[in-house]
Amino acid sequence: MPKPYIAINEVEMLNNPTTMEMFQNVGPKVCQVTARHPGFVGFQNHIQFGILPFGTRYGGGSMDMTKMDTMNVYQYTMWKSIKDHEDMHRENFSSIFRLCSSCLSQVIYGPWEPLYEIMDFDIPVNTEMTDFTVMFGKKFAAGDPSGVPPISMPYGKRTIALSEHTVKPGREREFEQSIYEVMKELSKAPGYLGYMVMKEVGVSAVGSFQLKSKGIHQILESNGEIPVEQEGAFKPDEAKPVPAVYSVHMEWASPQDAMFGIGRVLFSHPAREIHDRVLDTLIRGPYIRLLNPMMEGTTWREYINSE
């Protein structure tokens, strides 16, 4: 199975109707420019609506934080290779800069665009209720009725839990093996749809608009014009984090399913025993953000599930 690389463009923006308007106007244009490159296999753009407070550990947060003044945006793009992502940003710098800089009035922090390798996954294709009979029929005809995946609904009809971890040096393999086992346990919970364990392998300088000093000054000393110097300040692997950083992306039917499903690592003894092995490899985390996938090009799910 081919595994795409994932670039996650993170931006903190004002939480107001102007941002939503820009998201809907500019987002599709950026996606179209991105699709000029043959290495682009799909996208999934999210807004964060809350966190998983895990009882009272994160007592200041809640599962519905949509009343906050700011809003985090996580824009995933999927690529055949990291070079494809970097080439796309270089080749289309002017178009993307023009589109993105039109939103700068709403930006508070970012963009910051880490790059991830998928270490392990179980990601179903997305299925509308109306597609179910066709999908079931195909599996049945292929003699694989038990291979029918869960109905993973597209476009804002499911919840993503994105869980951040920093792992002690030398304990990476132990973390990975244990987290795969945790995911197998969670897959038994109602509303579980799928997961990806992602390891951060670098950061895109151009995707983060982290240019060399000349380029930065050209932007700041103009009215947001496209800089002549467009070179990124560093190479992707120069930004690979040490100690290792992992994000576990889980998909659930609803926020409540995410809460009680993931909660099994606290209240179900077998899940807790396995998850405790994960906890003992950590320096930081888990911090779990709840995201709503607002816009998606689901072709990457077909790519990851192709032979």
Ligand code: FE
């Ligand atoms: Fe990018």
